[in-house]
Every structure is written in structure tokens, then in C-alpha cells.
Amino acid sequence: MNEILLFLLVIAGIFLSACSVALITLGKMIDRCPAENEELRERSMASPTESTKFAALVLWALFIPGAWLILQESRYAMIIGITTMFAIGLFMFTALVFSFAVLSTMKRKRKVPGEMVLSAAPATSPAPAHPTRFKQPVLGKRQVKQPVSNFLVDALIKKD
Secondary structure (H helix, E strand, O other): OHHHHHHHHHHHHHHHHHHHHHHHHHHHHHHHOOOOOHHHOOOOOOOHHHHHHHHHHHHHHHHHHHHHHHOOOOHHHHHHHHHHHHHHHHHHHHHHHHHHHHHHHHHHHHHOOOOEEEOOOOOOOOOOOOOEEEOOOOOOOOOOOOOHHHHHHHHHHOOO
């Protein structure tokens, strides 16, 4: 039984090391994306590069005791170790999905500058009722190469 658990721990370690490298790389890519106010941007512990390094550090700080607990003979220690490994896997999956979502949002925002347009009223006219206007998308023929997920999102966001 211990040989099987040791083999699974090695596989989990390889998988989690690849995921932590991917997470740190995604953090660096997110950090390099230009922001609207680049000169006002602060680089601190909350920056994407530093926070993904911290997340990878937390992952490995939990992996080592979890692996040690799995290899123990006690049933309770083994259950705690397996639960820790499962939590680490969910943590890494969530971090990767969130990083991909942030990166795709930042890339989309960079491609479409001025998605939100403020209407400038003359000084003599009264203030408009709704100062913020959103550009309505022009709906035409759908392109064949558009993914199904974009079609579903467009259908959910579309207002009649």
C-alpha cells in the first residue's frame, strides 16, 4: 500500500510543480500587461508576480507535511494527509483558473480601448440624466470561427 501511495505522491508532486511554474508564469504575464494608468501603478507584495510566488510557496509548505502524513501508519494521519492533498489540488486549480480569467480580461481590455465612453456635455446645458453611456455592440452576421462560449456570453449579455 505504501508503494502505491508513494507513487501517487510522486505523480502529484510532478503535477503540482508544473502547475506552480505555470502559475508563476501567468503572474508575470499579468504583471507585464499595461494598465490604463501605468505611471500610477505600484509594485508591492500584492502585485501579481509576488502574490503568485507566495501562492506557490504556500502550496509547497502544505505539500510537504501532507505527503509526510500520508506515509504515516495511523489511519487519522493518512486521512488528514489525503485531505490536505485534495485541498492543495483545489487551491492550485482555483488559482490557475483565476489567473487565466484575469489575463484574458486584461488582454480583452487592451484590445478594446474606450469600451465605456463618458458623454461630455457643454457647460451651458444641464447635466445629463445618465452621464455614463456604454457602446452597444453592433450585431451582424456571426463569424464561423467564434467559439461557442463567446456566443453564449453574448446571448446572456444581450439586452433587447
